[in-house]
């Protein structure tokens with residue numbers, strides 16, 4: 150089978166990161182060679198860019214700088230890690246990708262969507278995720294989870310998590326607009342459910358996706 154590119158998207162505290170290991174384990178249980186990665190990040194250079202992007206001591210970063218850094222990190226991640234893995238037949242599971250840029254920089258920060266499309270075309274050409282699992286959750290519930298995690302791990306909000314709740318409402322709406330526009334790519338998971346129910350739904354979507362991939366391979 151050819152490699153497939155699966156992305157996980159959603160607002161803060163939606164449960165994407167918690168589901169990466171479950172997805173990787175499930176795919177491997179189906180004898181699919183799988184690689185997990187994340188954005189911004191995934192390579193040494195892209196992780197260094199991530200550190201700048203999330204640094205809350207830099208709250209006055211210009212919105213254009215933020216957008217360009219997202220795509221700079223993505224360029225490096227694509228050419229050094231994602232595309233070589235796919236070419237080798239691996240399936241790549243990525244915690245966030247370009248749909249996050251549309252949701253956060255486009256809908257959240259009100260950057261022109263045409264500008265994001267131009268950068269997307271430059272960096273990716275026609276490359277897009279084969280499947281996107283959108284973890285949809287009420288913004289306040291997502292933040293309750295994030296706050297619980299801060300307390301448990303003694304961590305603090307990053308630069309994005311300091312934004313006003315209205316920013317995250319726009320992000321959530323942006324994701325749902327994209328899911329409605331690209332129904333072949335997106336599957337929406339109700340992330341407010343228990344972890345068991347969320348994993349059950351993810352497994353159903355993955356089973357369907359693997360069947361399609363096998364059918365295309367024949």
Ligand code: T5A
Pocket residue numbers: 159160161162163164165166167168188189203219244245246247248249250251253254284294295297298309310340341342343344345347
């Ligand atoms: N960004 C990123 C952009 O602005 N543009 C872009 O183009 C890209 C790629 C990345 C930031 O960068 C921004 C978006 C982000 O703000 P990050 O730290 O990677 O920063 O941020 P997130 O991906 O949002 O990470 P979070 O940890 O906030 O959210 P997750 O990964 O969705 O949530 P997770 O899995 O860590 O879960 C949060 C807590 O909830 C619990 C978990 O145990 C954890 O404690 N939990 C549940 N509890 C109950 N029921 C469930 N079903 C649960 N699922 C998880």
